Amino acid sequence: xxxxxxxxxxxxxSARLFKEKGYSAVTxxxxxxxxxxxxxxxxxxxxSKQEILVLIIIEIAEEFTSVMNEIVNSNLSTLEKIEKxxxxxxKITLRNSDALACLNNDWMHLTDDQLSYFIKMREDYEQNFxxxxxxxxxxxxxxxxxxxxxxxxxxxxxxxxxxxxxxxKGLDEKTLLKSFTSLYFKGLEN
Amino acid sequence: xxxxxxxxxxxxxSARLFKEKGYSAVTxxxxxxxxxxxxxxxxxxxxSKQEILVLIIIEIAEEFTSVMNEIVNSNLSTLEKIEKxxxxxxKITLRNSDALACLNNDWMHLTDDQLSYFIKMREDYEQNFxxxxxxxxxxxxxxxxxxxxxxxxxxxxxxxxxxxxxxxKGLDEKTLLKSFTSLYFKGLEN
DNA sequence: TACAAAAACTAACAATTGTTAGTTTAATAG
DNA sequence: CTATTAAACTAACAATTGTTAGTTTTTGTA
Numbered sequence: 001x002x003x004x005x006x007x008x009x010x011x012x013x014s015a016r017l018f019k020e021k022g023y024s025a026v027t028x029x030x031x032x033x034x035x036x037x038x039x040x041x042x043x044x045x046x047x048s049k050q051e052i053l054v055l056i057i058i059e060i061a062e063e064f065t066s067v068m069n070e071i072v073n074s075n076l077s078t079l080e081k082i083e084k085x086x087x088x089x090x091k092i093t094l095r096n097s098d099a100l101a102c103l104n105n106d107w108m109h110l111t112d113d114q115l116s117y118f119i120k121m122r123e124d125y126e127q128n129f130x131x132x133x134x135x136x137x138x139x140x141x142x143x144x145x146x147x148x149x150x151x152x153x154x155x156x157x158x159x160x161x162x163x164x165x166x167x168x169k170g171l172d173e174k175t176l177l178k179s180f181t182s183l184y185f186k187g188l189e190n
Numbered sequence: 191x192x193x194x195x196x197x198x199x200x201x202x203x204s205a206r207l208f209k210e211k212g213y214s215a216v217t218x219x220x221x222x223x224x225x226x227x228x229x230x231x232x233x234x235x236x237x238s239k240q241e242i243l244v245l246i247i248i249e250i251a252e253e254f255t256s257v258m259n260e261i262v263n264s265n266l267s268t269l270e271k272i273e274k275x276x277x278x279x280x281k282i283t284l285r286n287s288d289a290l291a292c293l294n295n296d297w298m299h300l301t302d303d304q305l306s307y308f309i310k311m312r313e314d315y316e317q318n319f320x321x322x323x324x325x326x327x328x329x330x331x332x333x334x335x336x337x338x339x340x341x342x343x344x345x346x347x348x349x350x351x352x353x354x355x356x357x358x359k360g361l362d363e364k365t366l367l368k369s370f371t372s373l374y375f376k377g378l379e380n
Numbered sequence: 381t382a383c384a385a386a387a388a389c390t391a392a393c394a395a396t397t398g399t400t401a402g403t404t405t406a407a408t409a410g
Numbered sequence: 411c412t413a414t415t416a417a418a419c420t421a422a423c424a425a426t427t428g429t430t431a432g433t434t435t436t437t438g439t440a
Contacts, residue, residue, distance in 0.1 A: 022215075024211075037388065039429085040387050040389075040429080044386075044387050049428065105393075108210070141380060142379065143377075146368075148354070149366065150322040152353075153373055156350040176339065178336075179335050183339065185342055187376040189375045217398080230419075230421090238399080239398065
């Protein structure tokens with residue numbers, strides 16, 4: 001199946017371009033040029049510009065949703081659950097940071113069903129993470145501080161890891177996990 | 191001066207629209223419609239779409255730069271300096287979250303001098319924050335963990351506060367500051 | 381080698397883009 | 411009241427947009 005390969009290539013190239021300038025600022029001619037073909041040729045493989053966006057975002061959103069569900073329904077401790085969430089973000093960031101950038105910045109350009117599907121997944125994801133934090137506060141494993149700040153401060157720094165993780169060397173999965181858990185569990189203070 | 195008022199209004203309305211869909215996806219006709227005038231009328235007040243973007247981003251970037259410089263050059267303790275940085279982000283987020291969203295997502299659509307000027311400010315800002323963290327590690331006030339993760343995890347969660355701060359009630363300046371400092375200084379763990 | 385399918389091409393479209401020119405209305409100061 | 415200026419308007423432009431139709435080239439297989 002060559003089609004699938006070429007299609008996947010278009011999606012990957014598009015994700016890289018979308019990361020740089022955003023979905024709206026990237027034209028079909030930009031994507032074509034990056035693949036050394038003409039814009040019209042893209043339509044042998046994809047249906048529309050929209051379809052590219054959907055392919056980039058939805059797959060990765062579903063992965064987040066699915067793994068988060070596993071974590072929440074596991075019988076790990078609160079700290080272990082949080083560690084698993086951190087690990088999930090690190091893994092996907094290292095594997096596909098272009099798609100992640102696109103998910104973060106261009107999800108609002110999804111339309112109709114795909115848009116509401118995405119928003120639903122996103123809300124569920126946040127709600128699940130909130131549940132983990134909430135449980136931890138209740139069972140005394142976590143400090144009694146503002147729950148929403150905990151939820152969003154952590155989530156948003158995990159979500160934007162793609163912006164900086166490649167800037168400095170030696171930030172492999174293990175190092176990132178250790179540093180993140182240290183920061184979020186123990187804090188900065190010595 | 192009526193011009194200045196009207197111009198400021200255009201900039202404010204634009205920032206709000208840019209926050210929703212991004213600079214590239216918002217047309218001059220969108221902006222005009224939001225102000226109940228025709229697109230051509232905007233040009234009585236502004237020179238170009240680009241100028242709007244510049245006005246939104248540069249002013250706020252300069253404020254960050256300026257206050258960060260004050261903080262770095264002060265003789266506060268490391269923890270106090272970090273607290274001041276957190277406070278800076280909270281204040282600007284509460285005052286002008288639209289512009290902040292624009293700065294975060296659309297800075298790459300600046301051109302030429304303005305673009306390099308912005309990038310320079312951004313790099314300096316990060317470098318200054320890195321310096322604070324570095325000092326803290328050296329003088330023993332901060333834990334010896336990965337410096338870059340500390341820098342970017344904190345900065346990126348502060349930078350994206352505009353995405354969620356208005357979602358839940360009671361998150362005023364004081365509450366945010368207390369919660370952020372608690373999280374980043376002491377961590378989650380009880 | 382021949383042939384079918386895949387994947388590229390050229391040319392063009394209708395719609396939308398930022399912007400300009402020229403004109404009319406509204407507001408303000410003498 | 412009048413003159414000036416600010417700020418709106420209509421109409422249009424040239425360029426760019428995503429996309430389609432029809433055609434040619436490339437590729438893989440029998």
